[in-house]
Amino acid sequence: MLESGIMMIVIILLINIVYVSFFTIRMILTLKGQRYLAAFLSMIEVVIYVVGLGLVLENLDQIQNLVAYAVGYGIGVIVGMKIEEKLALGYITVNVITKEYQTELPKRLRDRGYGVTTWEAHGLEGDRMSMQILTPRKYELSLYTTIKEIDPGAFIISYEPKSIYGGFWVKNVKKGKLKNG
Structure with a gap:
């Protein structure tokens, strides 16, 4: 029993x-x-x-x-x-603001296959570089690690986009051309 x-x-x-x-x-x-x-x-x-x-x-x-x-x-x-x-279904958009306007970070991210859009931003303490990066969620932690290695003081915020159309992303990232690590 x-x-x-x-x-x-x-x-x-x-x-x-x-x-x-x-x-x-x-x-x-x-x-x-x-x-x-x-x-x-x-x-x-x-x-x-x-x-x-x-x-x-x-x-x-x-x-x-x-x-x-x-x-x-x-x-x-x-x-x-x-x-x-x-x-890790879906995609994530990561916005990064660096303390200084540096070209090394976007170049290294692009070398790994990420689509990176940059622009000059102006913060309370001066000029900054702002970046927007779209990636499959399975690469999210690897992306954060790369960003923090190059700029430990970078401000990072992420969110899930509802829809994605056109651009570099459709051509390369969706086809699996990202390099993990």
């Missing part, structure tokens, strides 16, 4: 971890415009959800099953986020 109770807890826990991970990934795919993949994933997700919830509702008098369901949900959120980080 004890073994079947523990087995039920483990099954409910695992089912909910998988369900919530799928849920998280489906939501991200939906936000990224991957509607068909998101729809397919949602079919699998709902089956997992119904099975897991059914197990809990059939044994509602067993508080440990409800606790396992709640804990599995929380762990599933973390697992889903970790999976999304590894997938």
Whole structure:
């Protein structure tokens, strides 16, 4: 009896971890415009959800099953986020403002395949160089490392663009011509 109770807890826990991970990934795919993949994933997700919830509702008098369901949900959120980080779906726009107007940073970034647009900016403490760089999210950390190596005092801000059209980016970056590292 004890073994079947523990087995039920483990099954409910695992089912909910998988369900919530799928849920998280489906939501991200939906936000990224991957509607068909998101729809397919949602079919699998709902089956997992119904099975897991059914197990809990059939044994509602067993508080440990409800606790396992709640804990599995929380762990599933973390697992889903970790999976999304590894997938690194989408693109990121990085705006960089350097303390001095230097040409080395844009040149090194361009040598690695990034599209870099620069312009002169004027800050409270004088002239600066401002750059805008678009990159797949999988290269985001590598880009930050490169920027910080060359200009540790650079101001960096990033965001996800909603849509991208034309320019260097479409021609080269989308075709995978970036050099990682």
